[in-house]
Amino acid sequence: MVVSSLPFPVDKDRLRRDAMERRKEFVRTLDDPERTRLERRLAFHLTSVLANARVVAGYAALGSEISPVWAMEEARAVGAVAAYPAFHNPTEPFRFLGADPNSVGLFGINQPPLHAAEVTPDVVLVPLVAIDPAGTRLGRGKGHYDRVLTPLKRNGAHLIGVGWSFQMIEEIPPDPWDVPLDAFASPDGLIRFVKR
Template structure:
């Protein structure tokens, strides 16, 4: 299925803008110590899932995103392989590559070298702008994750969105045909499984 680069739903655009502003205001109000403490709490909430996983997919956070790194450290300590998205082309979906994110990729995020092993995570921690209680994820709007989550899901990967508690909304995020509902959402406040 072809996933457009930008959502066509006006409601989704407005919701993304509002959720980004809300997230940014929340993060700006945190001092570095409080932010670090919340990210450690997130790692504790995720510990039961990451400790049982063989291969965990994560990401390098953008400034307003919660960092999965403390949770990935827990997974690594339990013996899991850690993988990050890596792009070989701007026109191809990313692949999860095992290894440290040490190089600046095509989209100015750190990723493992393209020579690192391609792996298939059994658990992926996904960044998001917002998520509803049906598991509908609102991402940054470029469709990078939309292009890979359906294949991950078909291969049995557990998909857990992670973010600040304020990113779980009570309303409904309009779902497009290519949207794959996530299995759960984790924040420093807890882990909520949707299915």
């Protein structure tokens, strides 16, 4: 399902606020078993992508974000290294470390311990606020992922936005620094985008 866009120029801050509120409202309707069921369906739809991965980067879900925890377990089951973002310094891009996110890092986000090995993922599961059919991702607005995804994409990593199905909207005006994603995965399926 693609949510229609508005017939006037989009204010990305307003779009972000509205999309985050919609996501919160949706998650409030889910009990724990239903949320787990949907997150397991997400993992099922990622099976083919994860099958040949060497290093899969996920994230520790915040609030109403869909959790890729079951997909990360599946990645481990096929022999991939599971990696998560970790900040060493708030002014530098985060790095992916090959360990579970069981430490609280900068910004209060769970991350691997800083002594874990740095790894380079070939598949990255990317959190998002919204995404459009061109692969334009709307994040939280801090640019952390944009800085990290650019070199990964250049080196051939497969970038997959992960969210609830309604987070696919008609259009997000891209900024020059936006890194287009390769696909969008939700509990309803995997949508691959045409390469630009």
